[in-house]
Amino acid sequence: MRSMRAIILTIGDELTGGHTVDTNASYLAGRIGELGIKVSRIETVGDDTEVIARQLLIALEAADLILLTGGLGSTTDDITKEAVALATGRKMVIDPGLRSELEARLKSYRTATPAVLDSLAGIPEGSEIIQNPVGAAAGLFIKQGDARIFVMPGVPSEMEAVFVDGVLPILGRLPRPEITVTRVVKTTGMSESAIAGRLEPLIGKIQARLGYLPRPEGVELRLTATGPGETVDRLLSESTGIIVAALGERVYSTKGEDIHFVLGRMLIDRGLTIAVAESCTGGLIGHLLTQVPGISSVLDRAVVAYSNGAKTDSLGVPAALIEEHGAVSAEVAQAMARGVRDRAGTDIGLSTTGIAGPGGGTQEKPVGLVHFGLAGPDGSDTSRMVFRGSREIVKIRAAVHGLDLVRCRLLGTEAGAGG
Amino acid sequence: MRSMRAIILTIGDELTGGHTVDTNASYLAGRIGELGIKVSRIETVGDDTEVIARQLLIALEAADLILLTGGLGSTTDDITKEAVALATGRKMVIDPGLRSELEARLKSYRTATPAVLDSLAGIPEGSEIIQNPVGAAAGLFIKQGDARIFVMPGVPSEMEAVFVDGVLPILGRLPRPEITVTRVVKTTGMSESAIAGRLEPLIGKIQARLGYLPRPEGVELRLTATGPGETVDRLLSESTGIIVAALGERVYSTKGEDIHFVLGRMLIDRGLTIAVAESCTGGLIGHLLTQVPGISSVLDRAVVAYSNGAKTDSLGVPAALIEEHGAVSAEVAQAMARGVRDRAGTDIGLSTTGIAGPGGGTQEKPVGLVHFGLAGPDGSDTSRMVFRGSREIVKIRAAVHGLDLVRCRLLGTEAGAGG
Numbered sequence: 001m002r003s004m005r006a007i008i009l010t011i012g013d014e015l016t017g018g019h020t021v022d023t024n025a026s027y028l029a030g031r032i033g034e035l036g037i038k039v040s041r042i043e044t045v046g047d048d049t050e051v052i053a054r055q056l057l058i059a060l061e062a063a064d065l066i067l068l069t070g071g072l073g074s075t076t077d078d079i080t081k082e083a084v085a086l087a088t089g090r091k092m093v094i095d096p097g098l099r100s101e102l103e104a105r106l107k108s109y110r111t112a113t114p115a116v117l118d119s120l121a122g123i124p125e126g127s128e129i130i131q132n133p134v135g136a137a138a139g140l141f142i143k144q145g146d147a148r149i150f151v152m153p154g155v156p157s158e159m160e161a162v163f164v165d166g167v168l169p170i171l172g173r174l175p176r177p178e179i180t181v182t183r184v185v186k187t188t189g190m191s192e193s194a195i196a197g198r199l200e201p202l203i204g205k206i207q208a209r210l211g212y213l214p215r216p217e218g219v220e221l222r223l224t225a226t227g228p229g230e231t232v233d234r235l236l237s238e239s240t241g242i243i244v245a246a247l248g249e250r251v252y253s254t255k256g257e258d259i260h261f262v263l264g265r266m267l268i269d270r271g272l273t274i275a276v277a278e279s280c281t282g283g284l285i286g287h288l289l290t291q292v293p294g295i296s297s298v299l300d301r302a303v304v305a306y307s308n309g310a311k312t313d314s315l316g317v318p319a320a321l322i323e324e325h326g327a328v329s330a331e332v333a334q335a336m337a338r339g340v341r342d343r344a345g346t347d348i349g350l351s352t353t354g355i356a357g358p359g360g361g362t363q364e365k366p367v368g369l370v371h372f373g374l375a376g377p378d379g380s381d382t383s384r385m386v387f388r389g390s391r392e393i394v395k396i397r398a399a400v401h402g403l404d405l406v407r408c409r410l411l412g413t414e415a416g417a418g419g
Numbered sequence: 420m421r422s423m424r425a426i427i428l429t430i431g432d433e434l435t436g437g438h439t440v441d442t443n444a445s446y447l448a449g450r451i452g453e454l455g456i457k458v459s460r461i462e463t464v465g466d467d468t469e470v471i472a473r474q475l476l477i478a479l480e481a482a483d484l485i486l487l488t489g490g491l492g493s494t495t496d497d498i499t500k501e502a503v504a505l506a507t508g509r510k511m512v513i514d515p516g517l518r519s520e521l522e523a524r525l526k527s528y529r530t531a532t533p534a535v536l537d538s539l540a541g542i543p544e545g546s547e548i549i550q551n552p553v554g555a556a557a558g559l560f561i562k563q564g565d566a567r568i569f570v571m572p573g574v575p576s577e578m579e580a581v582f583v584d585g586v587l588p589i590l591g592r593l594p595r596p597e598i599t600v601t602r603v604v605k606t607t608g609m610s611e612s613a614i615a616g617r618l619e620p621l622i623g624k625i626q627a628r629l630g631y632l633p634r635p636e637g638v639e640l641r642l643t644a645t646g647p648g649e650t651v652d653r654l655l656s657e658s659t660g661i662i663v664a665a666l667g668e669r670v671y672s673t674k675g676e677d678i679h680f681v682l683g684r685m686l687i688d689r690g691l692t693i694a695v696a697e698s699c700t701g702g703l704i705g706h707l708l709t710q711v712p713g714i715s716s717v718l719d720r721a722v723v724a725y726s727n728g729a730k731t732d733s734l735g736v737p738a739a740l741i742e743e744h745g746a747v748s749a750e751v752a753q754a755m756a757r758g759v760r761d762r763a764g765t766d767i768g769l770s771t772t773g774i775a776g777p778g779g780g781t782q783e784k785p786v787g788l789v790h791f792g793l794a795g796p797d798g799s800d801t802s803r804m805v806f807r808g809s810r811e812i813v814k815i816r817a818a819v820h821g822l823d824l825v826r827c828r829l830l831g832t833e834a835g836a837g838g
Contacts, residue, residue, distance in 0.1 A: 012632070013601070013630050013641060013643065014630060014632045014639070014641055015445070015448070015461065016448055016457075016458045016459070016460070016461060017448060017449070017452050017601045017641065017643070018444075018445045018446065018447065018448030018449025018450070018452050018458070019445075019449065019601065019603050019632070019641060019675065020445060020632060020634075020639075021440055021441070021442050022440070022441055022445065022461075023440050025434075025437075025441065025463070026434070026438075026439060026440045026441065027437065029434070029435055029436060029437030030436070030437025030438065032437070033436050033437050038435075039435045039436070039437070039465075040435070040464070040465070041435070041462065041464050041470075041474070042434065042435060042441075042462070042463035042464075043460060043462050043463075044444070044460065044461035044462075045460050045461075046458075046459070047630065051459070055460070073631075109612065110616070111612040111613070111615065111616050157808055157809070157812065182432070182436045182438070184438050192492075193528065193530040194530070196530065197529070209432075211432050211433060211466065213431070213433045213438070214574055215439075220433070220438065220439075222432060222436065222438060224432065224436070256438065275729075276723075278702075278705075281706075281709075282705050282706055282708070282709025282710075282721075283702035283703065283704065283705025283706040283707075283708075283709060283721050284702065284706045284709075286697075286701050286702025286705065286706075286723040287700075287701055287702035287703045287705075287706045288702075289701070289702075290700075290701025290702060290703075290723070290725070290814070291810065291811060293776075293777055293778065293810060294778070295725075296725055296779075299725045299726075300725060300726045300728065300729050301722065301723055301724050301725055301726065301729035301733060302722075302723035302725070303720065303721075303722050303723070303733065304695075304702065304705040304709070304720055304722070304723070305720050306709070306714075306715055306718045306719060306720055306721070307715070307718075307719045307720065307763075309719065309763070310694075310719050310720035310763060313763075314720060314722065343732060343733065344726075344728070344729060344732075345728070356709070357712075358712055359712065359713070360715075388553075389576055390576070391710065391712060392710060393576065395706075395709070395710075
């Protein structure tokens with residue numbers, strides 16, 4: 001008995017043209033992976049019926065499970081269903097139930113012409129329809145020999161709704177003797193080679209496949225094991241424990257979570273309030289923290305004080321201090337953190353001031369230099385980092401480092417050197 | 420003579436496991452597309468030497484140009500070079516020049532052991548080395564029969580550096596009798612079906628293939644044409660003109676730019692200063708605007724006033740106004756926009772206050788409701804929208820709508836209904 005093998009086939013000229021990042025493929029791969037099903041390949045092709053049909057035929061030879069997304073609407077570039085019919089040797093038929101349901105749902109839309117309804121209700125014969133709760137393009141489930149094919153819309157919110165409501169329940173009922181599971185351990189503040197240096201002596205004890213993935217926000221470690229469910233769980237838990245013991249507080253999640261969710265939950269759980277004063281990160285810290293549901297109970301404000309006037313006026317940083325040390329300085333970072341904490345009346349104040357680039361750097365204050373301030377009930381301190389990368393990457397690294405400073409303060413330890 | 424055909428092959432368990440969104444594939448597809456080379460397929464496989472070699476062999480039969488990324492480092496999961504050697508029937512050799520150069524560059528790193536250096540300097544025999552200016556894993560260029568293979572690192576910043584410095588110059592020298600070019604026209608505030616309703620009567624005049632792509636921030640239109648360079652340019656320019664005439668100010672870019680870059684440049688060019696007061700968008704407007712190089716000359720501040728206290732204290736919104744109308748109200752949106760404009764002393768003040776969800780909605784004020792305030796020298800006004808989608812999507816839609824309100828004010832027109 002072996003693991004089930006899946007191929008994901010994403011369709012769209014916007015993908016092969018590079019105009020869209022394929023988030024559907026990673027979403028589906030992640031969800032399929034959680035079920036213990038291995039994704040052996042992801043393929044992306046343009047809006048071309050014959051090309052789609054050919055790749056689907058090839059996929060049918062290699063996989064038990066095929067997930068298609070994209071090309072399901074009613075505009076002229078939506079040709080996936082015809083391609084599926086071609087590859088599976090079925091004819092296209094109009095599903096009368098689906099058609100009348102769509103007619104009722106779309107009757108207020110002037111654009112729902114009979115031709116559009118026929119197109120939306122057309123299916124390869126013998127397909128099972130999967131309702132789309134958030135759009136007009138239904139999903140499809142087709143059994144072809146031993147293989148199972150699922151067809152989903154390409155709009156990410158519709159794809160997710162069809163997957164969760166319709167595909168997942170069917171997949172959950174399939175027998176899976178062996179599963180392949182990956183656990184993602186996230187770190188920050190330590191380079192890939194430094195992590196490898198600590199983990200290599202332990203590699204014999206880690207009973208899972210170990211992968212390294214450096215990202216702007218830190219290095220991700222991926223542990224993968226295959227086997228019966230309970231064995232996999234045990235191997236991954238033991239291996240994760242070894243890594244956490246070796247890397248200590250540089251690990252901020254053993255469940256693949258982003259740092260803002262980890263910190264946000266720590267703050268909410270402890271009832272600690274926070275206010276942020278951002279300069280070079282430009283709102284990114286506020287944006288990340290406000291991704292966390294329920295953060296409004298602890299986040300008072302995030303002031304993006306881009307100009308010197310804003311630093312003085314909205315944070316109370318003395319103009320003379322900026323004059324003396326420059327806006328990008330430890331002194332100003334400290335005054336920003338204290339100022340936002342005082343004005344907001346929160347437990348914690350966090351600040352960033354730096355040079356995101358690409359312009360504005362000098363020999364003394366290069367692009368990528370960021371000063372951080374952290375103010376709390378017991379006083380305040382500052383630190384500085386120089387991050388490499390583009391404007392966007394410097395912003396990400398600085399925001400994550402700032403969040404990590406708060407996390408480590410809450411843990412009672414200090415953040416390490418930048419990733 | 421026909422267009423050159425490319426296949427992109429991205430490698431990594433983090434991709435097939437769904438832990439990473441494959442931004443390399445879209446980056447490369449976009450850059451290749453700009454050269455007029457059609458990407459016929461993108462494939463993604465895990466860190467498995469035989470699988471990589473097999474897919475590369477298949478790709479060699481179908482494409483003139485193959486771009487590989489990932490699996491080029493010196494850790495145990497980096498096996499791409501061996502796979503390329505296997506597929507092309509070459510043996511692995513150590514390049515002495517590359518090895519001594521790496522030895523000199525990495526001598527300060529304790530982790531650069533002889534085994535690591537051998538691994539980094541190992542290449543399939545006959546490969547041409549492409550320098551990696553930002554990392555230790557060099558790129559490779561291999562001519563295999565009529566096909567050209569480029570191998571690049573997987574870390575996006577390294578991949579981009581190798582592509583721009585090494586791959587692009589080689590591709591630029593290849594003869595290309597026919598090119599395929601796509602132009603991306605970006606819209607917001609109009610649904611896909613409404614756009615299709617306006618464009619369908621004109622479809623005979625649009626001499627390019629037209630694709631629709633709905634995104635959270637609006638519908639993207641893709642126009643693709645194939646032919647000799649000057650013909651393609653003319654067809655795309657004429658077609659773009661027809662679309663802009665039909666959709667008017669709903670088009671914010673005919674070059675695929677994001678709205679914050681378009682608005683940022685308008686503000687910088689006109690020397691108009693702006694301040695932002697965000698509640699439900701949580702810093703995202705500030706983050707987007709601060710992606711624009713040079714924005715510091717016009718952006719004074721972005722205040723994320725999450726709590727009622729922050730709205731009163733840092734924006735001057737009267738506590739009684741919040742008490743009377745609620746924080747999510749047109750009155751508070753107006754006071755926020757005026758308050759941030761007054762305090763910052765800018766030309767423009769923009770505000771958002773709403774319910775991003777998933778919790779916090781009521782029948783009167785549902786999840787997705789957002790009030791906007793826009794204050795300028797001639798007075799202020801407010802508007803409201805109800806956006807559908809997750810917390811993250813509501814934030815994106817609200818941020819883009821807010822930026823579009825400013826853009827339309829600058830154009831002298833009003834923003835349309837939300838996308």
